[in-house]
Amino acid sequence: MRLWPILLGFLLLAGHGSGALAASQKAAALRQANGLTAFTPPEKFLAGNFVAEEMNPAFIFGTVKAFAASRKCPTAWLIEEGPKNRPVSPGSPGAAEYTLYLEEDCPDKVVYYVFVDQSSLTPQQWIEWRRQFHKSKTDPQFGAAKAKLEQACKEGCGVGGELRYVQKDGDILTKSPEEYLRVDLQFAPIYDLNQQKKISK
Numbered sequence: 001m002r003l004w005p006i007l008l009g010f011l012l013l014a015g016h017g018s019g020a021l022a023a024s025q026k027a028a029a030l031r032q033a034n035g036l037t038a039f040t041p042p043e044k045f046l047a048g049n050f051v052a053e054e055m056n057p058a059f060i061f062g063t064v065k066a067f068a069a070s071r072k073c074p075t076a077w078l079i080e081e082g083p084k085n086r087p088v089s090p091g092s093p094g095a096a097e098y099t100l101y102l103e104e105d106c107p108d109k110v111v112y113y114v115f116v117d118q119s120s121l122t123p124q125q126w127i128e129w130r131r132q133f134h135k136s137k138t139d140p141q142f143g144a145a146k147a148k149l150e151q152a153c154k155e156g157c158g159v160g161g162e163l164r165y166v167q168k169d170g171d172i173l174t175k176s177p178e179e180y181l182r183v184d185l186q187f188a189p190i191y192d193l194n195q196q197k198k199i200s201k
Contacts, residue, residue: 023076027105030112030170031078034101039079041100042087045119048160049190052177056145059178059189059199060157064115070187073106087117097121099164112167113177119160148193157191157198 023031031037041064049062061067068075078101079085085098097120102113149159163177173180181187191198 023103024105024107024110026169027103027110030110031103033170035081036078036101036103037081039077039100041077041117042119045100045115045117045160048119049157050115050161050163051149051159051193052163052181054162054164057148057162057178058192058194059182060152060159060191060193061163061181061187062157062190064161067113067181067187068102070185071102071104073104076103076105077101078103087120109169114164114167116162116164117160118162145193148196151196152191152193155191155198 046065046068047063049060050064050067051057051060068077080099087098097116097118100115100117102115104111104113152158163181166173166175166177166180175184182189188201189199
């Protein structure tokens with residue numbers, strides 16, 4: 001019987017790391033309402049840098065793993081249930097992006113940082129993927145960003161993900177994710193895409 005409290009404590013600690021057992025009631029309810037389940041992202045995505053603006057990013061942040069570690073409350077990676085929103089399996093033709101949720105479970109709020117894993121896309125594939133949805137508007141809207149991202153790749157600041165939006169207690173923030181990271185969270189970028197240069201710490 002004495003082993004039971006020890007085992008329970010171990011499970012709670014393990015849950016804190018994975019997020020599977022550590023979710024609060026509010027977080028668990030939001031997971032169920034959004035059809036989300038625990039997921040382990042690919043290391044390539046976690047180790048990659050990311051942008052926080054879809055149309056015309058001004059900065060590159062690095063890395064996804066560092067951002068997750070910078071959060072003050074327990075975190076967990078989640079993905080939509082079902083096979084539709086999943087990574088392309090090895091050997092499949094083409095490359096695609098899919099959505100991942102970084103849940104931050106705080107006492108007063110639950111925040112979702114909604115990422116898109118683009119770690120399998122080159123800048124050229126990135127714009128080709130958007131051409132499927134934006135058609136003739138793709139080049140005017142994304143062409144400049146593609147050129148800047150290609151230059152950043154040459155300087156060792158390639159991008160493997162995008163923070164698409166931030167959600168607090170189910171409501172999407174109106175402030176751009178890029179501004180929210182830099183101003184509200186004080187998470188500094190590593191590369192200025194407009195100036196085309198690395199940002200010194």
